[in-house]
Amino acid sequence: MALLPEVELATDEQKVSYGFGLQFGDQLLRNRFDGLDLQAVIAGMQHWYQQQQSLLADGELNPSYDVIKARQQAAASALAVQQQQLAEKFLAANAARPEVTTTTSGLQYEVLEAGGGASPGPRSTVVTHYHGTFVDGTVFDSSVQRGEPAQFGIHQVIPGWTEALQLMGIGDKWRITCPPALAYGEQGAGDSIPPNTPLVFEIHLLEIRD
Structure with a gap:
């Protein structure tokens, strides 16, 4: 791990300046690519600012x-193609297990x-642990x-959850x-969560609020 550069953060001006740097750093992280040259980034900032x-x-x-x-x-x-191939392989193997039921949607x-x-309805609010x-x-x-159940509307979650929860009853896991x-x-x-990724959840339906 590279050593962090030394910096003095005693004054308000220094702290705010450092905050700007954190914002620029976050933007770089969100737009990073292989081969990104941080020294070239710093040079560009200096050339334009000065x-x-x-x-x-x-x-x-x-x-x-x-x-x-x-x-x-x-x-x-x-990556999307690779993920799709892995998803199809896993789903086929999982569906072959006798304890697994597959619905018409593929859930x-x-x-x-x-x-x-x-069982909750399509507009119910539920409490679950997952x-x-x-x-x-x-x-x-x-x-x-996290140690805290989650509350949400059934229509506010991914389609797999919306379908499953309406098939479940209170107390089901x-x-x-x-x-x-x-x-x-x-x-x-x-x-x-990468593209074309199957997701596995253990869901415990605790309560229907409305």
């Missing part, structure tokens, strides 16, 4: 922007505990780990597997 001059004209910059954009799009497309579910209570993972077991979201089309699809969800 002299309002650039060593490169737009005609020199724009083709390079296009190269990097095309490279990123190609990498994203390749897969397994009853872990049967509560036998009433544990969400990728197919390799990596946790991406969990009310269980299910493990559901959502194909990408019933989760976040080809777009994914920010940096946390």
Whole structure:
């Protein structure tokens, strides 16, 4: 890990200046690409801030922007195809398990505990405990780990959840597997969930609020 540069943060001006740097750093993280040269970034900032001059004209910059954009799009497309292939393989294997039921939409579910209570409707608000993972077991979201149940409207969640919850009764605990089309699809969800990713949830339906 690279050593962080030393900086003095004694005055308000220094602190606010440092805050600007954090904002620029966050923007770089959100737009990062392989080969990003931080020293070139700093040089560009200094050239423009101190002299309002650039060593490169737009005609020199724009083709390079296009190269990097095309490279990123190609990498994203390749990853999406790979994810789709892995999703199909996992879903086929999971569907073959005798304890798993697959609905007409492609949702897969397994009853872990049967509560036998009433089922929510399409506009109900419910309280659940859940544990969400990728197919390799990596946790991406969990009310269980946070130690606090989640409340939400059934119509406000991903399609796989909307379908499963209306099939469940209060007290039921299910493990559901959502194909990408019933989760976040080809777009994914920010940096946390890649495109074409099936998601696995253990859901415990605790309460129907209305």
